[in-house]
Structure formats: C-alpha cells, structure tokens
Amino acid sequence: MQQRVLDVLEFGKIKEQLKLHASSSLAKEKVDELFPSKTLEEVNQWQAETDEARTVLRLKGHAPLGGLKDVRAHVKRAKIGGVLSPNELIETASTLYASRQMKHFIEEMVEEEEVHLPYLAEYVGQITILTDEEKTIKRCIDDNGEVLDSASEALRSIRASKRSTEAKVREKLESIIRSSSAQKMLSDAVVTIRNDRYVIPVKQEYRGAYGGIVHDQSSSGATLFIEPQSVVDLNNSLNQIRVKEKQEIERILAELSAMVSEHGDSIVHNVLMMKEIDFMFTKARYAKSIKASKPTMNNEGIIKLFEARHPLLKEEEVVANDIVLGEEFTSIVITGPNTGGKTVTLKTIGLFTLMAQSGLQVPAQDGSVMSVFDAVYADIGDEQSIEQSLSTFSSHMVNIVDILKRVDYRSLVLFDELGAGTDPQEGAALAISILDEVLNRGARVVATTHYPELKAYGYNREGVINASVEFDIQTLSPTYKLLIGVPGRSNAFEISKRLGLKSDVIERAKSLIAEDHNEVDSMIASLEDSKKKAEIEYKEAQTIRKEAEQLHKELQKQIIEFNEKRDRLYEEAERKAAEKVEESKQEAEQIIRELRKLQKNQHALIKDHELIDAKKRLETAIPQFEKSTKKANAVKKNAAKTLQAGDEVKVISLNQKGHLVEKVNDSEWQVQIGILKMKVKEKDLEYISRPKPVEEKPLATIKGKDYHVSLELDLRGERYENALLRVEKYLDDAMLAGYPKVNIIHGKGTGALRQGVREYLKNHRSVKSMRFGDVSEGGNGVTVVELK
Structure with missing residues (x-):
C-alpha cells in the first residue's frame, strides 16, 4: 500500500478516531503502527480478535483496563541497576494490578458465560500474576507517589522522631512570637520555613534581639527571616533526622527496584500481552461507536456492502448505499454530474478495504463481504502541482502512468473523473483505453466520469456495469443514493426549467441534440423509476x-x-x-x-x-384398557352444545385455546389461536364457553345488525396517541359484543408502544386482567386482555 493512497483515502483520520477509544499509550502505539495486511489469514485473525472484544463488550459492557501503563522503560532501567522513583514503582504496581484483573475477568467469563474467546484466552494465559510484588509496592508507596511509614520499621521510627522534633521547634518558636515584645519586633506573628529550617520574620532594626542565623530577607529588606539561637540545635537535630529519612527511603526504593528487576521479563511480557488486549478493545469500542459489523473476508476480489456509510461523514448527513463488485462484474463506471456523491462512493470502497485489511470492522449491515488486495491504487482529487509546473491533467496522468506500471489481478483501482482536464473527445477516448488496460490485467476497478461516451462502455464490455448517483429534480440536489445498473444523466434541461429558464429556449436546445441522445436520456429516466419501484x-x-x-x-x-x-x-x-x-x-x-x-x-x-x-x-384376566376420555368428553360436550362462531374452544391435539371464526364444511371449523388461523376437525374441538348475548341497546344499533367486532386489534405501525384512541374504542365495542377475552397486537419493536398500551390497560374500567401471549399467540408482541 502506498502512503499517498492512505493519505488520499484519509486512513490517517480513521486512526486518529481510533486513538480516542484507547485506554493506554500502549494501544495508541499499536494504532500508530497499524497498516493494512495483504495476507488473508492474518486479516481473518485480526477481524476475529476485534469480534471477540466486541462480544465481551456486548455481554459485559466494559473491560477492566484501568491502571495500565507502559512501564517497559522503568523495567529496563531497573535491570541495569537504576533506582526507580516512587511514581515509576506505583505505575509498575498499577500495571500488575491491571494485568491480574484482566486475566481473572476473561477466565471467569469463559468459565461462567461459556463464551468461546480463543485469542483473549491465549493472551491472558501468557500473563504472569505477581500479586505479592504488586502488594509489596502498594504497601510501601501510596497512589500519590509518597513513601509510607509502613514501608519499614526503621522509617516509621525515624518519622516519629521527626514529628516529635518538629513539634518541639514549632512550640519554641510559637512561644517567642506570643511574647509581649513580639508585636513590636516581628513583621508578622507566624512561623515559616527557609532552607528547610524553621524561622520567624524579624524587623530589620531588631535583628540583634534574637541572635541566631539570618536565612533570608524580604524584597524590600525591611524584614529578615531569622532562626533564633534558641532553636538552632533543634533545627540541626531535625536536619540530621531528615538525612536519615532520605537514606532509608533510598534504601527502600532500591530494594523495590531490585524486586522489579528480578521479575522484569515477566512484567515486560505482561505489558506486551496487555498491549494486544487493549488494542483489541480499542478496535471494538470504535466499531461500536460507528455501528460497524464484521465483514466476511475473501481473496477473490469480491465486495458486497449492504447499507455502507462513510465513517468520516456525520451520521445525520451520510447516506447508506449497497455496493457490489467482483462476481457478475469486476468494474463499475459511475457517471453523472459533479457534486453528486460519486467521489464519496469511490472513497467509501477504498477506505472500507483499508479498514477491513487492518482488522477494523466496517460501518455496514451484517453479512457484508470484503476482499483482501495486495494493493489499492487511487487517483482522486485535484492534484495540480505548481511546484512541478504540472496542470491538473498532467498531474493525473503522472499518477495513472505509475498505477499502470504496478497494477495486477490482485489490485483494487479507483479512478476519479478519469480523463478530465483535457479535450472532451480525447479525454473520453483516453479514459476508455485506460479502463481497458486495467481490466485486461484482471484488477477490480471503480471509476467516475462525467463523459457521456462512457455510458455505452458498460454495455459494450463484459464484466463492466454502469452506475450513477441519484439526483432529485424537485429539490435540485443530489440524494447521494447509488444506483448500480443505471447510467447517470446530466439533468441540465430539468434543472434549467426548475430555475426559471424559458420553455422555448429549452425546446430550442433540445432540438440541437441528436434524437438518439434524447432516447438514451428517456431510457435512463425510465430505468431510474423502475429501479426505485423495484427497491421498494x-x-x-x-x-x-x-x-x-x-x-x-x-x-x-x-x-x-x-x-x-x-x-x-x-x-x-x-x-x-x-x-x-x-x-x-x-x-x-x-x-x-x-x-x-x-x-x-x-x-x-x-x-x-x-x-x-x-x-x-x-x-x-383379559386386560381391560381405559379408553381416552378427552375426545369422548369433547364429543359429548359438542353434542350437548351446538358449536357457533365466536365460541371459545380447546383444540385437543394441540392443547391450545382459541375462538371459532366460521364453519368451513360439515366436519371442519376455522379456529383463531392467537395470531394464527387454522382449519380443525370438529371432533378435535372441545367446547369451553360462549360469549354472553348482548342486550339490544340504541348505541349498538348505530353500527347495524351485521356489524362484526374482531377478536383482535392490530396496532403495529400506529403512532402512540392514535393507538390509545383505537384501544379505547375497541374495548367499548368488545364489551358491547360480549367478548370475554380479546387480543391486542402491539408488536415488539422498541417496546414504547407496548409499554404505553399496557399502562393504559392497567387503569381501564373494563379490563379484568391481562397477560402477554403464549409463544403460539405471538409472545411479547401480543397482550391478551380478559374483560369484566
């Protein structure tokens, strides 16, 4: 892969977005090193690793990577005899903690959730747990990098002596500043520190009143910071204690550094394993943020993208497109006017290829397919070079010449506005010749152009198909929807008409164009309409x-x-x-x-x-068998009670309850069971109950004697407010019809409609009880309501 192509397709921006999801500098280092692989086996492994981490995030919602640091430099210095600082040691302990947490997390997940995580299990399997070393460091140093009293008995004793001596010094000095003469001779009644020694601020004119040593003076010279003679010995003792404290701390740090050195190889190996794991979760979190999915990889040049979205465009602006290449056709020629989205489509294909070959999931629907190419070549954008005195055309040709030197059957080639920047006839001819050359090499090609001559190219070459980007004449703007199989048209006349150009001018212009051109445009318009209808x-x-x-x-x-x-x-x-x-x-x-x-x-x-x-x-002694009573009872019940439409019955063979809809023939009924309707033999039915007859009321007569109330109400696709109005009306009708039980179908969806309907039913005067439907009745998509 050429660096210039990575830059043109903006792969660097993808890496910058990827870094935002890293938990440590280790993963960011891996992102910087990220480069598309040309090996199918390696790409499949990278994709599987990303998918494993995505599985963990889906099941657990997080991964314990807090505290992970790159401590390889610390370990290296410890191994050559260096003494690590408290902060370096606490970072080492924090990394040991992060490694231990991750190992336990993955092992427990594999065991408890029974999830297959081969790559994560292999990485954590190589992590060495150093709990004792981790706890030893944390016992000696706190999270702020301060060495604790508990680091050693000697240090505890030294610091106790230090605190005692400091208290004596402060007590002596505070007695001085509280004396009656202090107000006159001191600039301020405070005890402060200069050169690690306790002093008091004395006015210049009273410097001889306290004796001792002058350590500092104010900027004006009016105040001197004097260590009174009475505390010189105590300060001397305090400094000696501080020296001992420093020596003891250095001894403790040296001892801890030696321990890190002893286990240095294991710590470095842990860091390398955690680096791989952190990178896996970085890719997984990025995939989640752009709503990406794992593509199926191949090395046969086949690309199938369903609702592909360019990852660098804003979610509310990007248009999802289906893109297919490599099976029925190996080349796509996208024609149509400028600013229609042709270049975005081109970049989407190239960028998806780079992402997939780097182990990143792509923002498209599940089931998408990507191919591994040895190289991606791209000639995109205005590359006019002032420094080299090259025009836009010349600059493009320099690039294309270089591509033609390298391209083969394992290449993906992207041409943007092929042949542009020169005479239209010569440019179109050159574009056709270049496309022929690349196709003969067996490469996969996607090219954009606004030359009308290339519309016929897709019909005259095997393995080539035309495509265009849809343009909305009503809004005078592109929809950015890719139409494969439909060549583009200029829409110049329609746009001019919408903008107010006189009809006679437009008609005169049409007369100047050959009749066959108009026929082609009409054919393209018809194709666009047909494709839209087909998609719907x-x-x-x-x-x-x-x-x-x-x-x-x-x-x-x-x-x-x-x-x-x-x-x-x-x-x-x-x-x-x-x-x-x-x-x-x-x-x-x-x-x-x-x-x-x-x-x-x-x-x-x-x-x-x-x-x-x-x-x-x-x-x-002859055995007597009890005959099944279920059907016999059913026959008796049915004989005693003539079945009618609306009766609640039990289908004996299915052990399911339902309602009779209508009689099909002398021996069969149509039965409604939940959302299912089926024909059932009368002998397989057991009568349960019949809706109570409704008294004649004026309200009921409004609807007429033949009015039929259904046993179910289907609300799917309704807005919330309309749905509640329909429920209220339906329950009234069902009560009038005397139904003991009805089904309300709200679907599953996001659950908002289901929740709203059930809340409404809880407080309805006519509802006795309610429940979700059985599996046969529609499950959570149906609420079965028993009426009072």
Missing part, C-alpha cells in the same frame, strides 16, 4: 419474508412440541399396556396352577360348577 417492492418482500420465517419457526416449534408430547403419551400408553398384559398373564398362570392342583388332588373328578368358576376367572 424488494424491501416490502423482505419484510413479508421475515415475518413468514418467524411464523414458520413458531409453527415448527409447536409441531415439534406436539410430536414430542404425542410420543410421550404413546410411550406411556405402551408401558401401561405392558403392565396390564403382565398382570393378566400372571393371573392366568395362577388360575392354571389352581386347575392343575384341583385335577391332581381330586383325580380329575372336577365338578361342573368349579370349571365354570375357573372359566369366568380366566375371562376376567
């Missing part, structure tokens, strides 16, 4: 397909549950049957044994009544 219909079809898939899954789940229940019932029935047969077999054997005994004892003189009695006992 495609989105609608996608929505319907997703809903159908969800319904299919729910039905499959219900069928599986039904089959499992049926199998369990069969197994239970077989077990009971086997038990009955075994009991009967044993009973028969017992009877036979008794017959044989009778025959033996009575020498075959068995009386008739004894044989008849034995025969009866054998007959009773």
